[in-house]
Amino acid sequence: MNNPLLTINNLSTWFQTAQGEARAVDGVSFALHRGETFALLGESGCGKSITALSVMRLVPEPAGRIVSGEVLLHEQNLLSLTEREMQSIRGRKIGMIFQEPQSSLNPVMSVGKQIKEVLDLHFSLSKVQAKRRTLELLDLVRIPDPDRRYREYPHQLSGGMKQRIMIAMALAGEPEILIADEPTTALDVTTQAQILSLLKQLQQETGMAMLLITHDLGVVAQVADRVAVMYAGHLVELAGQQDFFTQVAHPYTKKLFASLPTDVKRDRPLEIIRGSVPSLTQSFAGCRFANRCDFVQAKCEASEPPWQQLSSDHQARCFFPELRQPEGQKDSSLIVGTESNTQGVKLEIKNLQVHFPIHQGLMKRTAGYVYAVDGIDLTLEAGKTLALVGESGCGKTTVGKAILQLLRPTAGEVNFNGQDLTQLSQSQLRPMRRDFQFIFQDPYSSMNPRMLVEDILLEGMLAQNIGDNARQRAARVKTLLERVGLPAQAGSRYAHEFSGGQRQRICIARALAVEPKLIVCDEPTSALDVSVQAQILNLLKELQLEHGLSYLFITHNISVVEYLADEVAVMYLGRIVEQGSVRELLDSPKHPYTIALLAAVPKIEEERSMMKLQLGGEIPSPSNPPQGCHFHPRCAHATEQCRQTYPATTRISDSHEVRCHLFG
Amino acid sequence: MQQALSNPHTRAKWRLVFARPIAMASATLLLLFVSVALLDSIHFRLAMPFQDKGEVEFQNEVKSVLDVVLVRILPAAETTYSAPLAQYSFSKETIRLEDGSTIRSYPRLQHGGAHLIGSRKPRAQDIAERLLLSVFEAVICSGILLLLLAALIKSERQESISIRAKEILVGTTTVPWRASLIVVFFIMVLVFVIINLGSVYHLFGTDKVGADVLYQAIKSIRTGITIGTVTTLIMLPVALALGMSAGYFGGRTDDIIQYFYTTLSSIPGVLLIASASLMLDLYMEQYEELFRSIAQRQDVRLLALCFILGITSWTGLCRLLRAEVLKLKEMDYVQAAHAFGVSQVLILLRHLLPNIMHIVLITIVLDFSGLVLAEAVLSYIGIGVDPTMESWGNMINRARLEMARDPMVWWSLATAFFFMLTLVLSANLFADAVRDAFDPRSH
């Protein structure tokens, strides 16, 4: 560990913005050693991706520029090379993979060519040799049937497959360093597990060093050897993996851990970080976290804390790294009063089906169907939370929209309060719509950018005739805004003036405005940082108790389920494979898919076990689901029966059932 | 609509547009053109000078405010060609001298430079003096305008007018008033040149029948502006209504509207325009009695042309809007409105319309210059405005034959070129700024 491979000294990269010059990266230093995985952890906007791009000298110019610092590869300063010299470093000495495999590949070039291109650039191989090497690389990243894939185009591959191509491309130059910028963020958990273990194995095989940019503590726990935490443009903590997870030092990092939802925190609110990230257009006199820190003292605001060496492999930029929140202090605000409001509405879904016809040709004749939702039964009691869990494309969002009749189901019943919504016409539905509401995943696209926040809140009230006059409604807007933790003046501003978390609060207020009994929450926190997610989850939990709301919580995030849900239903390819109370299902999952899904979630408490049960293959297309049990092609226990018939429901207990032949 | 136009979002975008000196300068020029066109559109008939019977009788001829102003300023017509600022005619004529003998020579113009008859002042000196005077007057007027502007613009800081005037001149104001002021200065120079020089000379010469070219060029402004704006006004409601319904309602409605615009856009535009104008010509010939005056005939022809151009140009916008609405209606905020039970009309008006207005705006400004250019080409082919109407297209059309003369008669063409370029260039530059500010893709 004596001779670092890559040393970054005091790197600063500034960006020109409308508000002035933002110091996106402001004096970052760290070293990367041969064969290690170094994780750069931080929330969105902290400058971690810009740091990576600065190393590659790929910062988008002229908006951004590297103002100072050194990036030493061996002894050579990359920042002083000419552009031409830098081109022989990129791809050859340092490879890089990006967050969105979808857009990071050239859509009109076959993937084989895109990999081969790297070989052509950096090695002098013959055509045949280059092709052979490309096929080897495809094989290396575990792509089945490389000969066929070589000729395919990105759109023919799944997300996980594309990320494998990206990895093959980065490895083609046999780099000493691989920079992975959120390589699994756009992927499902089971695919994430595949990609992470692939990266880890490749690292062992090639001995390259890896700089992993991520926001996910779980991912860090699974793969990192050393961790640096970035906040507001600079590093605040730097530690070996062991120290990091056992003796976290910086108050910011501590808060990050505390705001993660888990089942042990179920009965109390999650810890939140107050305030927001300071603007990066200023120069800081004191600690950048001072305005949000629970332990802030005069000293913190007066001068910038120096690095404190806590152990040989652990340092933090804090004056008082030893201060800790007394355990259980927060228990005073224990959430009480559960079971307060159980009478009232009940949602009962029977054999819900949503099939989208596939039109072909100009006559638009129906050539087939996408079986997005293919016969599901669900029951949701008043005041309870039902989590619908599944990976992308399994149909969970379609279920949510079909319940609210935003999409008309093909068949089945949606009984709400004893009335079948599928039988009602649009005009009959209209007055009922105040009872059930929707919260969308993306807080940016769910509000009309041309409307004032108060008009957004008023819209539902006006449509549902809530409030007798304008004054009453205005008063209600004010109350609602205050309830979700926004100032009353927020009403006269536009949604785009708020941060992601604040926008999601406005969306919650909008839904609350019509006093609903049921809210379908479609991944409401997946676009948000963990610390912001904690605020939203707290708010949702409080509101549930206050108003006796029922939530249908659509998510892929198991830790959120643990924290929030009463019941869980696991969905795979349009059907529910297992459902039950949260305790039973998470503690003793029965269906092989549930087991694999839970195992794929990277956990921080757990021992590192990369080679644990992993789900192979890809989720099949819902327009052509496999015969028999949909899961059988990926299931380790599949029998002949599984290939023939779809399993019936088996009751494990009163509150736990599964659809699998293993239990039939 | 009101929501779409007056929200801080939109206002911020407009501020972005006007923060560009080039946009500010072009906007100033466009404003000048539009005002001239407006002045030329206020029509009236003068009362007959003699009233015997006690009731007012009106002259047959309809005049516009601009006509009255121009007739007062510009010199009257000559008999044939004369070069810009000429004193003498362009072609030799047989002149009868006082003693009865005749010679062939360039006759003195009746009006152009007539004030110099009897004076010893050489023409060049006279012109130079008048030019200098114009610049001087323009400087004074611009100076007054600068002070007025400095006094009028809002400022949080309480500094004196002179400091603010200095800021304007240095160009440090947020709205680039300087650019606008520079343009105004040149306009002033031009106006004073017209007043001082154009009143005694034919500034841009005269055409075959001796008419003042400058007068024709100025009168053509209204034609150009009308075509650029009225066409848009005609096609806009159609494109908006059909594009939005096709995208939003889908199904059968969409099929019909799509069929409709695909069919219309299949016919090559020029040919459709040609057919329609030929038929219009024939119709107007057959029913001559319907159109009492030449002016009326010209205006009917002009409006008809706008209408035809509108028919050929709404399909593009309609297609764009349909695609955008198709995209927007899947947006979460539209879904949210559905979830609240908001009516379809309200969703269309409140959520969709404001969010497609930027496309409408960009199309309007981009189309404007194209339409002005199209007028010239169509008039040249003979399917544009009425041949007797003042338009740049007609000027070019007439001037084409004059180019073949030796020595060449170039001034009509040059004047039309100069006026058209100024209008179209400033429209294009302004359109650029608008698009950069409003098009989400340009960021």
Added chain:
Amino acid sequence: MIQYIIRRLFYSIPILIGVNLITFAIFFLVNSPDDVARMHLGTKYVTPEAVERWKQDHGYHLPLVYNQSASGVSRVTETIFYHKSFRLFLFDFGRSDSGRDIGHDVRQRMWPSLAIMIPMFLGGLIVNIAFALFMVFFRGTKIDFYAVVFCVLIMSISTLFFVIFAQYLFGKLFQMVPISGFVSGWSMWKFLLLPVVVGIVAGMGGTSRWYRTLFLEEVNKDYVRTARAKGMSEARVLFGHVFRNALIPILTGTVVVIPMLFMGSLIFESFFAIPGLGSYTIEAIQRQDFAIVRSMVFLGSVIYIVALLATDITYTWADPRIRLS
């Protein structure tokens, strides 16, 4: 693929019917054949007999859409609609109002049109792409800025001025090329040079600026960053990756004009006295020969529909995302 083309051809039938009906409405419903006859005979003081005779001579004597005096199928076929509009579907253009065979004229005059339009089209394509790439290569610099200003300037000048100015400068003043005219055979290049060059220059502004936008849109995409991260030079990124992606919209915008080249150019052919279909149309317009204009409208629409079809086919061929799904 063939199936796709056949199906597409099948769907263009209703559009052609629509076009046919529109032209019929314009030419026969606004003004009656009597009006047309009177116009051709010189509006005033025309005897009804003369009108009747003119109509008879030119085939306008039949009823518009339904012939009551005929029997059977000829009730429908012995009408103006059938003879003058429906027969266009069979590419039977009939005779012009001055008695010429339109089909023969079209076949003859399309060659000069192609002779001027094809070089103009190809040259324009090359010049515009090259100039757009040039601007994109220097994006964000002064060079790019002034190049865009240049484009806007060109866009703002009417084509008529380019033609008149070029004819004066190179034809009259320098006498480098003939001002106008046309001969067949190899020496036609002398007559074509000027119109082709002027055509390319006059069309350059708008098109190359549009291409520039297309290129710039691609330059900011993620896969370009990937290409740079591979260690590619800016030029290779531009030619190897950006170019191919931007080519798809360029191609679709380009293919659509190829069939239209047959129709020639109204302005260039008339200014340079090239006996193509463009000048044919202009002459017809000026002589008010409705039969020719009507035929050209229909021909133009047919060609446009073919062009759209060609565009769709190119698109599926050029974009693997469409080709393979």
